[in-house]
Amino acid sequence: MSHTKKNLIKVKNLKKHFSSGLFHKTCVKAVDGISFCIPSGKTLGMVGESGSGKSTVGRCILRLIEPTCGEIYFQGKDILATKGDHRNLRKQMQIIFQDADGSMNPRIKVIDQLLEPLRVHKLLNGQIKETAADLMKLVNLSADLMDRYPHELSGGQRQRIGIARAISINPGFIVADEAAASLDLLVQAQMMDLLKRLQSERGISYLYISHNLPIIRRMADTVAVMYLGRFVETGKTKDIFNSPAHPYTQALLSAVPSINPLARPKKNMLRGEIPSPLQPSCGCSFHPRCSQAGTICSQIIPEKRHIGRDHWAWCHFVSHKRAAA
Ligand SMILES: Nc1ncnc2c1ncn2[C@@H]1O[C@H](COP(=O)(O)OP(=O)(O)OP(=O)(O)O)[C@@H](O)[C@H]1O
Ligand SMILES: [Mg+2]
16 A cells, blocks of 8 residues: 555554463464555555454554554554543544444433533533534434434434444544444445545545445445455455455455346355464465465465555465466
């Protein structure tokens, strides 16, 4: 990914290792040395199977958890170097969760949950109902809903409240972690349109995390494909989808079902499940499942290889020419 001056987020060699166990210490390398940039007003889509480390990346950037090491810059400022009160930073960065139900308190009325970030940051003026109504209008919700409890809303409405809450304090950056996953397809499409509209109106940058490749294709400007804590491929969305270079990306794309009845089902090239991060394999972590693996793959971790403009893959067998073919 190109490093421009307009990068809102810049992450360098980020690692998050979790250790557990009292006597037999085990270490999960949830994120193991990744670097990327997100320019202002742009979306980085992060994909990968369950357990690949996507949410951990988002949580590290928001400092909901402390990274093991690495550098995270927001507007050019190293946020890991700033100790103490992160309130100002929190104002600039928000998260939208997959599970709006789980992130809302069932006993607190919608209006109070909606306005909580404004209250916390002392940005709420006297016009409480008016502010709530404006926010709800922004996400196409009727102001009548503000006096209800969360269970009295539909899943899509709750998710809109989550979005309204996140944008209420005008953040520059939002982590959307499977933000549309629990919704039906139509509501999913509306949600994506809403996030895109807010992005173009306010210049917000998104880290959009999802298993769902069609959603990533629609939302992201650039894509990072993760496998067991590392990137295996990064590039512009159209390059990742039109000419995927890494066998893992190719396998993920081949697993997307087609709704065209005339389309021949594609062969799913992915063998087995993602291995336990407690027992990482030597060499390329994808090699035990890779249909194209050679001897070197079980011995040496692949370096980043240049495939094309802003297109990179971590595989011994990809090259500029082969990927373009
Ligand atoms: N607090 C924690 N303590 C120990 N291990 C953790 C912790 N949080 C995450 N992990 C481990 O880190 C790895 C990455 O988890 P993470 O939630 O980031 O994956 P993910 O890609 O977001 O998965 P999903 O798509 O299922 O949400 C997993 O093996 C997980 O079990
Ligand atoms: Mg996750």
